Amino acid sequence: VNTPYTDYDKTNLVEKAAIQFLASERIHLGAGATGVVKVSVPTKYMASYDYKKAKTYILDGGDYYFTTGNGSHEAVNNVLAAKGYAAQLEAYNGYKVEADNNKVIKWSNGTESNTDTTTFSKSASGAEITNKVDDADINYYLETSKEITYLSRNDWKNTYPVNYNLEANQLSTTDSDKRDEWIKTLRGQDYILRSDDSDPVQNYDGIDKGLKFADLSENGNAINDINDPFWNDFVAEIPAEEAVGAVIHGGSASDVLTNIENPFVQQHDGPTGFNGVALSANNGESAEKDEYFVDPESEAGKFKACVNSQTLLGSAFSEKLAYEWGKILGNTGLWTRKYEIWGAALNYHRTAYNGRNTEYPSEDPMLSNILGRGIIDASREKGIIVGPKHIGFNDQEHNRAGIQVYMTEQKVRETDLRGFQMAIEDSHALGMMVAFNRLGATNVANNKNLLKGIFRDEWNFLGLMSTDMMNNAYYFDAASMVMSTITMVADFASKDASITQAKDGDYDKTWAYINPESVKKDNAFVEQARQDLKYQLFAFANSALLNVKTVRVTPFWEGTIISLIAVFSVMTAAGAILIVLNGLKGE
Template sequence: MHMNQHTPSNGRRILLRAGTAVCALLAGLSLTATTLTEANASKVHNFLGTNATQIVNDGDENEDTTYFASEFDSWEDAYNNALDTNQDIQEEGSVLVENNGALPLASGARVSMFSRSSTDIVYGGTGSGSIDESTVVDLKTAMESAGFSINQTLYDFYDGQEGYTRTTSDVAEVPVSEFTSEVEASYADYSDAAIVVISRTGGEGDDLDADTAYLNLQDSERELLDYVQQRFDTVVVLVNSSNAMSLDWLDDYGVDACLWIGGPGQSGLTAVAEMLNGTRTPSGKFTDTYAADSLSSPAMQNFGDYTYTNATTQASDGASMSDTVYDLLTDSSGNVTEIANAKNYVVYAEGIYVGYAYYETRYEDSVLGQGNADGDAGTFASSSSWDYDEEVNYAFGYGQSYTTFEQTLDSVDFDGDKATVTVTVTNTGDTYSGKDVVEVYAQAPYIEGGLEKASVQLCGYDKTEELAPGESETLTIDVDLRDIASYDSENEEAYVLDEGTYYLAIGSDAHNALNNILAAKGMTTADGMDEDGDADKTATTELDYTVYDTDENSGNAIENRFEDADLNYYQDDTVTYLSRSDWQGTWPESYDSVEATDEMIADLENNYTANEAETTEITYGADNGLNIATMRDADYDDEAWDQLLDQMTLEEQVELVQNGASQTAAVESIAFPGSVDADGPAGLGSSTGRRYYLEDINDKDSATTTSAVGYNSSVVIASTWSRDMARQRGEAIGEDGLWTNTQGWWGPGANTHRTPYGGRNFEYYSEDSFLGGTIGAEDIAGAQSKGLRSFVKHFAVNDQELNRHGLSTFANEQSLRQIYLKQFEYVVKDGGTLSLMSSFNRIGVKWAGGDAALCTDLLRDEWGFVGSVETDFNFHATDGYMNVRSGLRGGTDQWLAMGESGLIDFVKEDADLAAEVREACHRILYSISRSSAINGIGSSGRIVKTTVWWQWLLYGMTGVTGVLTLAQLGLLGYGTVRDERRREAHITVAPTAQ
């Protein structure tokens, strides 16, 4: 038999099959994308600036629902105000370190700008505090706008350099050997001054490199300064670092003037240039001690990478933030326990002696000849025994001006533990106007063997208005001696003022004030002082023994909360804390060989015990006729909150708690459309998640291409020593919130500059808790006055970035109370912050967000805080160390998490957890009700859901690709049948052979 086949082209069939496969793939992708985006719709809306919920108000059409209004008529006005505020902060926060008359420079001066940093300024920090550099004013533009002529040849040389990338361990300075003959010839026309920019960077997730002494001057910089000194008569240095550098080299290289500018933010360099030409006058004061050697503080002896001797890492050390690293800890019986992020620790053996509390106290003791203060322990820059003048370049609170001032202490009126200090400030210069800061320091009596106390402690400050030459202003500063009380964890479990003589002194900085106190004690340079003080700037009073065992804000009892944060709680007599009774014998050793005990391992596990009872006692889905806006004036304990919470479904409560990723989730049952929450401490214009202005404040889809302003680093803000400037900054960010449709601000930062090397020092204010806390309180109050809810971070003791995920921080209760928690106490009580962001680290061995002693006993019960606490970024809310159940139990309310936490299943099986979720919603919604998130919601407001463009696009894509797939399948099927029929029709049978 012979078959004669005539079939269609195989190529056509292949094309049909391929087309069908492609369409099916696209349909599957579209369906998957639609499903995933719908499941995470709130995050997509937040990212794209869209909103699928609308508020419909059925009540009085004349009801005013704008609870927080802008004072500006357009975003341009708000934007320009923010830029102006940034520049004013830069002027009042820049510190004139040295000046032999070189500054200000002559109008129209022709200058050469040196260093790679002159074309690559550090505007802020990395991570959440970074600045959108596409919007910044660079140094060259600022200088030319101020009338200077810039050496373009030199500028182009630096700007064109490749391969020099600045890091937290390498300044990446271009060697002087790289200068071309053309560059060197260019100096002749631009020789009025050389401006050398010295920069240091820092950022989230990475501390500065102490092993390379990164904050000391590097060899390449020394070569550059030596080179410049030989070629220019006038050398001006700009210190572009938010971390306290060693500045012992200024005299070595003939530097004529030095201006510290910190992180100038988006427009701060405009003010810097105007200070260089004399249009503006710097009036900042240092918020940190500037040591001759950046490694010399006692805290640096225990800063960095420490691992329990019985711990190993199971996962990769290079795991990303989204990964939970599980560590293996071996107990005394040889049993191995797997715990998330548990292998690292650090010991704060310096106790309360952080920053100037160390340097100034040791100075006084060396003058008085007590406590072995002049021994060699802790000697880094001294030629022999410890010497203050060799160890410290510039004291806390130091700063010069283009003019001079005289301060007179007019009176100090004591009334119990309150004091009123009156000071007259006079501009004694002949040429320049300027502002001056009055700094008030206290000294409490130190009893050897008693409570540790710093020799001076800042307790009050104020800043004058602009004073013309010869002009005076009298300032009145209220001092609460409770602010200098010491925490007694051994006996009173309370704050204590010992009986004895108390000194109040004014001074141009902490060291000058201490010398004034020593002068009042009858001491002179003959007794070892480095300069004579002025006893007329000091007042004294005698106080009886006083115990503060009740919080002045809440009226609740003060008691020990953190005994287990001290490593000695687990291991007796392991840590010797630095004491001024014996500087030599108690100088901190490095605690680099700590073994986690069985009890520590058990506490590190942080296991949760569920109450396996049904949740039927909680009401869900009631119809009580309330919404979130009706609660805006309700006290936290108003019974109406129970009625509002009863309206929520279980699913809504769980979503509100578990989904805080750049938002607070919408709650339909109470007409809450959700809020947008944005990073970071430099404002809403950070490059990690910047927000864009609205052309029309009432039209959420009218965003422009201009991002919100990135502000000066927090150190610069604190360096203004101006509550008014801090409030203005907060108000400007609050306006940014109104004009960018942002209702929550993940900022500012209120942690402590424990060492100069902290990676996030740029976003924290100071080494001093009083200055940082009071500046932060005004910053927050300003933002919240505009309806921008502040999430102050990172609560608490997040003072280093290395190993921050799960790091066990060990400290005694006195230092925790007085140094690391005090700034948060001020922002809670005085700033009225509505929210806090907890930290990645552990307090002792307990995760901060799950530590009831921190987030409940201290924060809420003692301080009286009634807002909400949110976690820092967290992917593993189910099984990681920041898990949702232990966090809710400890006092955390909301998870900055991506993905599901498993919370809804836990709640259905755990009555206690269900109650904790409900109370967490109470706290979140209370804080929301005080923010601009309720703008537009009337007393009868309700939510109407809509479908926005990207949802229609996905629905359309899914539909079209689905239809195309079906069509392709039809064509393929039809073609197959047709081909089969054609094949059968063309079969022929050959005749049988004869």
């Protein structure tokens, strides 16, 4: 579609593409045959985000030109022909450019002075859509005289970006009247644990109400409604130290928590599927006891389901194929009993040379958006948690950790986030992974305005949310991530739900400032950790994990060791008594 580029847009720096991809459909036809296809597009994706004046999505008045085409160049040429420019279309080498105005339909939305600022100002969940990440714009921090000029269609020549690596153009925190705020944000400590006794933890050890994860299979209300009273009672059972520990040590696997007996969930990684797990991995003891037993030495037993790169999927322009892709992920997960995978990578190709383009479908976020919906729809039907990644703004792979990426809120919403929106808002994905980098000066992993303000409030995301592998990076802050509704920090140093993993056992191995004493003083922090786990457990309950029952067993060797410890303890005590008696006799 070609949308109107109005005076309102130019005045308020609402940027528009000359042509915008909306949707595609495929049909199989024989030579010379014709067919009819129907392409549906939500109108909201024709709206543009106005971050300056309306601070929400707007739909311009004016004429909208819809066309089909084999690529954006052909499409825009068709629109130009429909607007009366056919005779002027000429290639750089002087050849005539073919265009077909018969492939264009015009829809009039009143006059260009009629700007609709209300229709798309609320999300599907009823939340108000307005600016959430003003500080992603570098001009938020800069003094007026130092503000940068973003590239604008309204004035290509005078807004083309300058090289900020040149000394004459370099920016510094000294150029900011918000210098202290800027530096504090870069340090990542958006939330500081309480040091006083004004809000001590009210429920430290957990209140065992006898509720178990397995009970959810008989509680349809709780499965369907995260606001059901069951959930607050359920997470109140988790001891404070475990609630915090489970969030800040969530990498690679989710531990079984005291009282609630949730399943142990191993995480798998990769948009190409469960390609590290053979189909025989789920075998029972023998073929006699397992009707689905697969000979591990057979071709089928060694088979690992690997789907090809998502770029190939993007090249097909087919949501139906993406749906089949999701079915493969779902069926493979069920067969191998692997219920969670970080797949459906939906970043867009910023350049042709980006290091992980093979994981992502397209340079067009709207195409990624549609394909993500297909993958998540299918995998959810099978009960497998497929978590789209890496949200978002990771402009480069080399030296990506902590890079500051500045942009306007229009770019935030219409490019980087657009590729994930349908998977979360329409298909209700149960998981997502956020990126390494910063949005503006704020680490994406503790950007509460983004994670809660947009994902959870606007898009109604109710699932588990993981960081990328943080590798003890200095700009990650555990307390801030907990308060931003992250449910698992990918700290692969440990998967234990504990905050006393250091050698002397009185503080956390990764986050030294987190310890039982500091946690006991901050009730809001502990309760937020429990709320984060509510999202995670809700995701588990809405997946095939509801079929998994946790049973604690004591292996024979552990009982033997415990008995031996008891025996040797008695012998040690007896020996100590004899030593004392001998000493007394000696005196």
